[in-house]
Structure formats: C-alpha cells, structure tokens
Amino acid sequence: MSDLVTRILRDVGRAVSDHKLIEHGDKIMVAVSGGKDSYAMLDVLRRLQRRAPVRFELLAVHLDQAQPGYDGAPLRAWLEADGHPHEILREDTYSIVVDRVPEGATYCALCSRLRRGILYSAATRLGCNKIALGHHRDDAIETLLLNLFFSGRIAAMPARLVSDDGAHVVIRPMIYCAEETLAAYAAERAFPILPCNLCGSQENAQRKQMKALLARMESEHPGVKGSVFAALGNVRPTQLLDLGLLGRSDEPKRGAPGAGEVSGASLGAGRLRVLGE
Numbered sequence: 001m002s003d004l005v006t007r008i009l010r011d012v013g014r015a016v017s018d019h020k021l022i023e024h025g026d027k028i029m030v031a032v033s034g035g036k037d038s039y040a041m042l043d044v045l046r047r048l049q050r051r052a053p054v055r056f057e058l059l060a061v062h063l064d065q066a067q068p069g070y071d072g073a074p075l076r077a078w079l080e081a082d083g084h085p086h087e088i089l090r091e092d093t094y095s096i097v098v099d100r101v102p103e104g105a106t107y108c109a110l111c112s113r114l115r116r117g118i119l120y121s122a123a124t125r126l127g128c129n130k131i132a133l134g135h136h137r138d139d140a141i142e143t144l145l146l147n148l149f150f151s152g153r154i155a156a157m158p159a160r161l162v163s164d165d166g167a168h169v170v171i172r173p174m175i176y177c178a179e180e181t182l183a184a185y186a187a188e189r190a191f192p193i194l195p196c197n198l199c200g201s202q203e204n205a206q207r208k209q210m211k212a213l214l215a216r217m218e219s220e221h222p223g224v225k226g227s228v229f230a231a232l233g234n235v236r237p238t239q240l241l242d243l244g245l246l247g248r249s250d251e252p253k254r255g256a257p258g259a260g261e262v263s264g265a266s267l268g269a270g271r272l273r274v275l276g277e
C-alpha cells in the first residue's frame, strides 16, 4: 500500500470516527462526478469497507448532465473493471442551466443545486440512507473564506449534514484530506478523470481567488491552511458577536455576584438607550 493511500485512509478513518459518518447497516450512495476527489473517495471507502468492523454497502452513482462533448465511457469502464456496484443517471440539467442563467453569470450554483436534487431523489429510489460527497479540507477552507469575504457569514462545510426534510444524511468522508494528497493519489492510480468544464462554464472566479490567496499564504507561512482548517474545530462562540450565540451559560444571572459587570452585548444596548434619551 502506498504512503499516499495510507495517509488518506488515516484521515478518512478519523473523519468517520469523529463525526460518526458510517454506521452498521448503512447503504451509502457515493456521488462520483468523474473528478479526482470522487474517484479517490470511492477507492478509499471500498478499502475501508473491507477492513471496517461494521457492515455497510456502497453504491457509486454518476450523473450525466448532458453537457456538450460529455463522454462518460472512461468512468464506466473503470467502475466495471474495479467491480464497483454502480448506477449511471442521465438528466439534461445543462439545457435548464443554459436557459435560466442570465448571460455573463456563472452556471455552477444552479447546476450544482439541480444535481443535488437529482441525487437526493435517486438516493430515495435506490434505498440509500446516506450520500457521500468528495469535498476535502481545501474545499472547506475556501468555502469558509468565501462566506467570510462575500456573504458576511462564518460557515464552511459540515462533515455530516441532515437534509432540510430530514430524509437524507449527506456525509463528507474526505473532509480531513488535503487536496494535494488527493491529486497525487489520483495521479498515482491514473484515475480516468472526466473534465468538469465541458459546459463552458468558468469555475467560480471568487473560489479561484480564495484558492490563490490560500496558496500564496501557505507558501509564505507553511501551515496556514492547516491552521485555518483547525479553526473550524476550535470555535469560541463567546468571542464572536452573534446574538443568537449569546444566550450564554457564562452570563451572570441578574442579582448574582458579578452581575454588575456589563457584558459587551448589554453594554451596547445601554449605550443605545443613552443616545436615544
């Protein structure tokens, strides 16, 4: 076994255990886009399946979105040669996206929303209780920065997420894996990668900027990406300003010792009152 796969297996095992991603009896739909990350995910989950103490099923599902020039043959051949149980879906989301997205705007948001809906329905039809997506550490930290810089929100990607209607659990077993490790593993295994830009859509420009920013920071300060990622598991809610998080257990009770020391939030409220008088 190569060093790369050992490292990936260790990271996936840690994510599975930390976030309880896989349980006995699960039937997991593994979403395989044909990109390096999803190939690596399927490959590694299969290895984990062989050695795990719990029994679970894997079903690889690939969605052909009818993009011009699409050729899924290399992926199908790989799935068959490696003996992965799989299902290929075909839905023309390409025409819908081209039709609905205004000129000059990027396709990716609508495209991925449609894809998610199709995968959720397929999971129900195929009896899968979980859907595994191949997002990794770098996706999570890029998303954090995107939300921070452009959405005024501190949010990234959870390792485990129950869908809004409670019907599906989305899991991200690769969330602790560095993208460069997955890229090196994909090259080592010569996965037959399908390009994801056949639709002519640009990869989200802002995400590219985040990637470039992180790469520059990492080259100047090695370890920065690891530090940003570690912050996602090291949140101090009392040192933020979200009023929803300030129903705090450390807040002194009225009349209790220390109640006269006004917290930042209530100090703000007091100031407003004074200004209004």
Ligand code: SF4
Binding pocket: 107, 108, 109, 111, 112, 196, 197, 198, 199, 200, 201, 202, 203
């Ligand atoms: S690159 Fe193309 S296929 Fe990938 S999400 Fe964007 S629009 Fe969809």
